[in-house]
Amino acid sequence: MTLNAQVLIIGGGAMGVSLMYHLVKAGWTDVVLTEKNDLTHGSTWHAAGLCTHFAHNATIQELRATSVRLYRDILPEETGGTCGFHRSGAMRITSNPDRMDEFAHVAGLSKFTGYDLRLLTSPDEVAALHPLARTDGILGGIYEPDDGHVDPTLATNAMAKVSRERGAAILRRNPVLAIRRESDHWRVETGRDVINARHIVNAAGTWGWEVGQMMGLNIPSVPVLHQYLVTDTIPAVADRIAAGLPELPMIRDPEESWYVRQERDGLILGPYERDAQPWSIDGVPPEFGAELMPPDLDRVEHIIAAAMARIPALETGGVKSVVNGPITFTPDANPLIGPAHGLANAWLLTGSSMGVMEGGGAGWFLAHWMTHGAPPMDALAVDSRRFGSWADRDYRVKKAIECFGLQFGVHYPHEERPAARGKRLSALHDRMLARGAVMGAAHGWERPNWFSDRSGDQAVPTFRRANWFPYVANEVRTVAQAAGLADLSVFSKFEVSGADARAFVDALGANRAPNVGRIGLTHALTPAGGTACEFTVSALAEDLFYLTSAAAAEEMDEDLLRARAAGFEVRLSNVTEEMGVIALMGPKSRAILSSLTNADLGPGFPWLAVRDITVAGVAVRALRVSYIGELGWELHAGRADCPALFDALEAAGKPHGIGFFGAYAMNSMRLEKGYRAWGSDFTTERTPAETGAGGLIRPEGRDFIGKEALLRRKAEPGRWEMVLLSVETDSVDPFYSHTLFHQDRPVGVVTSGAWGHRTGQALALAYLRERGLRDGLSVEILGRRQPVRVLETAPYDPANTRMKA
Structure with missing residues (x-):
C-alpha cells in the first residue's frame, strides 16, 4: 500500500510525538508518524522524567521551560487527564567556588528570560529546602522552584492523543527500511507501506544514526548507557508523606555527579560516571525496543557512596530496581534540531540526551521552523548543521564519552574541551604551534586563540580574568604599534x-x-x-x-x-578547504607588504577594495578590510601556497617588529570598534x-x-536596540548572557564582551528591549551589579582614520 503525507516523522519518542502534536496544532494536514516498535520505546519509556529550567543558553532554557508548561498545564487541560507532572522544585548544590560563579551566571541570565532561578548563598538555605541532605562542605547552590518531574509515557501518549484527534496518523510496529529522494518528494519504504512525503523528519533517537545513514547523512550521535536505581521505602520519606509535608525537591551535586529525586515513598538515584560506556555505535540490534541492559552498579559504586554520604537516608532503603538503558549524546550534548544539510525538505529532531526534558519544547521549536521558514529563537546552539562531515565516527564517539562524563561539568566561558581535536588543520597549523599558539576549536578547525611564550601552556578555565589576559594584551599592543599576522583560514x-x-x-x-x-x-x-x-x-x-x-x-x-x-x-x-587566509594588520602592514609585491598599495588600493596581486611569487586575492580597526589586508591564497606566503610575510615583518595574534585579541579589538559578530550579536531573532x-x-x-x-x-516603535557599553569592572570582564537593568527592571542582555586593551576598559554589546535607555543602566555579572555607560561612538578611532590610512 502507498500512503501520501505532507510530513513523515520517523520515531515515536517524546521528541517525535511532540513535533507531530505541534505541527497539527499549527495547521499541518496529512501528518504521519511511523515507529519501529511502540510509542516511547527506545529511551523515552525508561527516562527518569526530570524537567528543569536550568540552562546556560536562552534557547535551551526556553525548550525546557516550554516542556514544563506543556506537561504541567496545557496537555492536562486539553486531554482532561494528567501527565503525572510533580512540581517538586529542584536544587543544585556545590562545594566548588567556580560552580558558584556558574550558578550566579545562570541565575543572572534567568532574570532576563523571566524564569525563577534563585541563588543559594549559604548551607543553611540548602538545609531549609532539603532537610534530608547534609550540608557540610557546601558553599551554596541554585534553586529552581518551578522544576519537577513527569511521567514520560503519560506525557507522550497525551501528545499522541491530541494529535490523533486532529487528524495525525500513527503507524506502530512499522520500521523504516529504506529512504530515497524522488523528484519533489521523499519515498520511504516501511515494514508495511511505502510512504511518499513532501517532508521527512529523523526523530529516531536511539536509531537516529541509522536512519541518518538511510537519508545519506552522518548523524553525530551515539547511544550511551545510563543507569539509575530506585529504592524501596525510605522511612524518612514515608514519614514526610504521613505528616502531609510537600515532596522533596530534586537535588543534584554536580561535583559528585549524581541526582536524587523522590519517587513515591522512596528515592531515585542517578549517577553519571566519568568513563561513559557507548553502546551499539554502528547500529542498534534489530530486536531492541523496550529492553534494558543488566545492572552494572560496580561502575558507579563510588558515586552511590558519595550520594549516600550526602543524603544518609538513601542507606535506609533497599534497591527495588535498576534501570540501565541507552540515551543519545551529541558531541556537545545539545540536541540536533533543524534542516538536514544538503537535503531538500529533510529535518532532524534527534540526539537529545534530555529527550523528555527538552522534547516538548523541541517539537514546538522545529514545528515553528518548518511552518515559518525560520526558528522562533536563535538556533545556533541546536542547529543540526553545527557539525560537518569532519564529525566522523572517531569524533562522535570521543565527544559523546566526554560529554557524558562532563554531564555535570562546569560550563566556563571560552572553554576548550580536549577530546577529538585536530579534525581540520589549516596549512599553517604547524607554524602556529611553533610560534606558541594555544589552539581552540571552531567548527572542527584548529584555530589560534592566543600565543604564549611558554611551551605547552594552556588556558586555565575561569569565569574571571584568565591566564591568557596579559598575552592577549601583548598581541593587541604589537598589532596597534607595529603589525601582526593571524591565521584566518577557518573562514x-x-x-x-x-x-x-x-x-x-x-x-x-x-x-x-x-x-x-x-x-x-x-x-x-x-x-x-x-x-x-x-x-x-x-x-x-x-x-x-x-x-x-x-x-x-x-x-x-x-x-x-x-x-x-x-x-x-x-x-x-x-x-573553504581550498583557500587559506592570512591577516596582516597594523600600521606597519603596508611597509611589510610593499616589500613583497609590485602592486600599488596606496591610492590605487583603497579601503574596502579587493585586488588580485602577487606577493612573494604567490597569487593572492587581497582584501583591504579589517575587523580590528587597523590598517591591514586579508590575504587569501591557495592552501598549498600559504606556508610560503606566511614565511615571506614573517621574514619581511621582522625588521618592523611583527608578531602574531589570535581569536581572543581579535575579539577584544573588534569590540573596541563596536563591530558585531554573527552568531552572538547578529541572530535570526x-x-x-x-x-x-x-x-x-x-x-x-x-x-x-x-x-x-x-x-x-x-x-x-517597539523594536529592540543594540548598544555598545563601557562596563565598570575589576577582575571580572563581561562575556555573554548577562542581564542588563534599568534601575531594578531587567531591560536587556549582553551578547558579547571583553576587555578592550587599546582603550583600557571593559566593553560589551547588548540588546535593549526598550530603545533610548541611557541613564541608570547596570549589568549583573556573576551576581554583582556593575554600572555601565552607553557609548554612542566606537571608543577606538571612531573616524576610521587608521584603517583608511
Whole structure:
C-alpha cells in the first residue's frame, strides 16, 4: 500500500510525538508518524522524567521551560487527564567556588528570560529546602522552584492523543527500511507501506544514526548507557508523606555527579560516571525496543557512596530496581534540531540526551521552523548543521564519552574541551604551534586563540580574568604599534560565478552587491526579517563574486546559498578547504607588504577594495578590510601556497617588529570598534537594523527574502536596540548572557564582551528591549551589579582614520 503525507516523522519518542502534536496544532494536514516498535520505546519509556529550567543558553532554557508548561498545564487541560507532572522544585548544590560563579551566571541570565532561578548563598538555605541532605562542605547552590518531574509515557501518549484527534496518523510496529529522494518528494519504504512525503523528519533517537545513514547523512550521535536505581521505602520519606509535608525537591551535586529525586515513598538515584560506556555505535540490534541492559552498579559504586554520604537516608532503603538503558549524546550534548544539510525538505529532531526534558519544547521549536521558514529563537546552539562531515565516527564517539562524563561539568566561558581535536588543520597549523599558539576549536578547525611564550601552556578555565589576559594584551599592543599576522583560514568561503552572479548577490540580502573591485557586507534575512547569514562580499568581476563568512556557519550558509540560487544562472562553489587566509594588520602592514609585491598599495588600493596581486611569487586575492580597526589586508591564497606566503610575510615583518595574534585579541579589538559578530550579536531573532547595521540596509529597487518584514519591523516603535557599553569592572570582564537593568527592571542582555586593551576598559554589546535607555543602566555579572555607560561612538578611532590610512 502507498500512503501520501505532507510530513513523515520517523520515531515515536517524546521528541517525535511532540513535533507531530505541534505541527497539527499549527495547521499541518496529512501528518504521519511511523515507529519501529511502540510509542516511547527506545529511551523515552525508561527516562527518569526530570524537567528543569536550568540552562546556560536562552534557547535551551526556553525548550525546557516550554516542556514544563506543556506537561504541567496545557496537555492536562486539553486531554482532561494528567501527565503525572510533580512540581517538586529542584536544587543544585556545590562545594566548588567556580560552580558558584556558574550558578550566579545562570541565575543572572534567568532574570532576563523571566524564569525563577534563585541563588543559594549559604548551607543553611540548602538545609531549609532539603532537610534530608547534609550540608557540610557546601558553599551554596541554585534553586529552581518551578522544576519537577513527569511521567514520560503519560506525557507522550497525551501528545499522541491530541494529535490523533486532529487528524495525525500513527503507524506502530512499522520500521523504516529504506529512504530515497524522488523528484519533489521523499519515498520511504516501511515494514508495511511505502510512504511518499513532501517532508521527512529523523526523530529516531536511539536509531537516529541509522536512519541518518538511510537519508545519506552522518548523524553525530551515539547511544550511551545510563543507569539509575530506585529504592524501596525510605522511612524518612514515608514519614514526610504521613505528616502531609510537600515532596522533596530534586537535588543534584554536580561535583559528585549524581541526582536524587523522590519517587513515591522512596528515592531515585542517578549517577553519571566519568568513563561513559557507548553502546551499539554502528547500529542498534534489530530486536531492541523496550529492553534494558543488566545492572552494572560496580561502575558507579563510588558515586552511590558519595550520594549516600550526602543524603544518609538513601542507606535506609533497599534497591527495588535498576534501570540501565541507552540515551543519545551529541558531541556537545545539545540536541540536533533543524534542516538536514544538503537535503531538500529533510529535518532532524534527534540526539537529545534530555529527550523528555527538552522534547516538548523541541517539537514546538522545529514545528515553528518548518511552518515559518525560520526558528522562533536563535538556533545556533541546536542547529543540526553545527557539525560537518569532519564529525566522523572517531569524533562522535570521543565527544559523546566526554560529554557524558562532563554531564555535570562546569560550563566556563571560552572553554576548550580536549577530546577529538585536530579534525581540520589549516596549512599553517604547524607554524602556529611553533610560534606558541594555544589552539581552540571552531567548527572542527584548529584555530589560534592566543600565543604564549611558554611551551605547552594552556588556558586555565575561569569565569574571571584568565591566564591568557596579559598575552592577549601583548598581541593587541604589537598589532596597534607595529603589525601582526593571524591565521584566518577557518573562514567559510564560497565563489559565485555565472551570468546571473550579480543579480543573485543583489537578491541575496539587505545590501546591494558591490561594484567590481570593491567589498561589501550583506545580511541574508529570514522571512521574518531576522539575520540568517552575514557575508563579506568581494566583487572580482561582473560574473564572479567571492563570499566569506563565519567558520561555524559553513553548512548553514551553503544551504541558504544553494536554496536561494534556484532560478539564477549561477554556479556555487564551496572553497573553504581550498583557500587559506592570512591577516596582516597594523600600521606597519603596508611597509611589510610593499616589500613583497609590485602592486600599488596606496591610492590605487583603497579601503574596502579587493585586488588580485602577487606577493612573494604567490597569487593572492587581497582584501583591504579589517575587523580590528587597523590598517591591514586579508590575504587569501591557495592552501598549498600559504606556508610560503606566511614565511615571506614573517621574514619581511621582522625588521618592523611583527608578531602574531589570535581569536581572543581579535575579539577584544573588534569590540573596541563596536563591530558585531554573527552568531552572538547578529541572530535570526533580530533584524540588522536592531543590531546596528541599518546603514547596510539598501532595499530600493530590489526584492529579497525578508524585505517586507524588515521594513515593517524597522518602523515599529517597539523594536529592540543594540548598544555598545563601557562596563565598570575589576577582575571580572563581561562575556555573554548577562542581564542588563534599568534601575531594578531587567531591560536587556549582553551578547558579547571583553576587555578592550587599546582603550583600557571593559566593553560589551547588548540588546535593549526598550530603545533610548541611557541613564541608570547596570549589568549583573556573576551576581554583582556593575554600572555601565552607553557609548554612542566606537571608543577606538571612531573616524576610521587608521584603517583608511
